[in-house]
């Protein structure tokens with residue numbers, strides 16, 4: 682496959698924090714329009730990997746290419762939506778003002794209503810962010826990542842604290858966006874969400890243990906449940 686078909690190309694990335702290898706040589710490729718799930722326990726390196734994709738983490742080794750540009754590259758960021766694990770919103774502004782801000786820094790002015798409707802917050806657009814519930818704040822943060830209709834969407838545990846019904850609706854939406862060409866990288870611990878991804882990468886101790894569809898990973902581990910596949914593949918790589 683030609684390189685331009687990949688939205689993300691990570692090659693041999695190493696990132697250390699002191700003696701700790703947060704990323705110990707990670708390589709992966711994500712196709713355009715693919716929903717790629719990054720699955721792994723706390724401290725596995727998911728956030729560090731996502732941060733390396735936007736240039737917030739500078740790897741000691743390896744290379745990161747996003748939308749065919751070698752990172753870090755500020756111009757690429759206008760085409761990337763990044764929902765951080767900790768909601769990065771202005772607490773004293775309203776929901777709508779936050780959306781306007783994130784739209785403006787990415788050079789767009791429309792799309793605010795649509796983004797807020799996706800996350801079910803249009804009727805709360807006048808609320809001050811600090812007065813929202815935790816799940817609503819997460820949803821607002823997701824709307825901010827979507828508002829400029831990015832080509833690549835990086836979602837770091839986007840559905841934590843979101844109620845089950847909306848979680849389902851959000852996943853429907855992610856899949857629809859992918860069908861329309863948006864590439865989505867989503868990190869999660871939730872195995873039922875993993876089933877909604879086109880492909881998964883299992884990550885632990887800064888290493889990619891295995892990659893594939895749910896069915897491929899289950900077959901490789903010889904088990905029927907994704908949880909069991911994860912455990913088996915973790916044990917196999919530790920041995």
Ligand SMILES: Nc1ncnc2c1ncn2[C@@H]1O[C@H](COP(=O)(O)OP(=O)(O)OP(=O)(O)O)[C@@H](O)[C@H]1O
Pocket residue numbers: 698701702703721722723724725726727728729730766
């Ligand atoms: N800025 C930093 N300084 C020092 N250590 C860091 C820093 N950022 C991450 N780490 C360490 O790197 C490792 C990977 O962290 P990371 O946040 O990438 O994990 P994660 O997979 O996102 O975990 P979680 O599921 O808890 O969000 C952890 O051991 C963490 O303590």
Ligand SMILES: [Mg+2]
Pocket residue numbers: 727728729766837
């Ligand atoms: Mg994290």
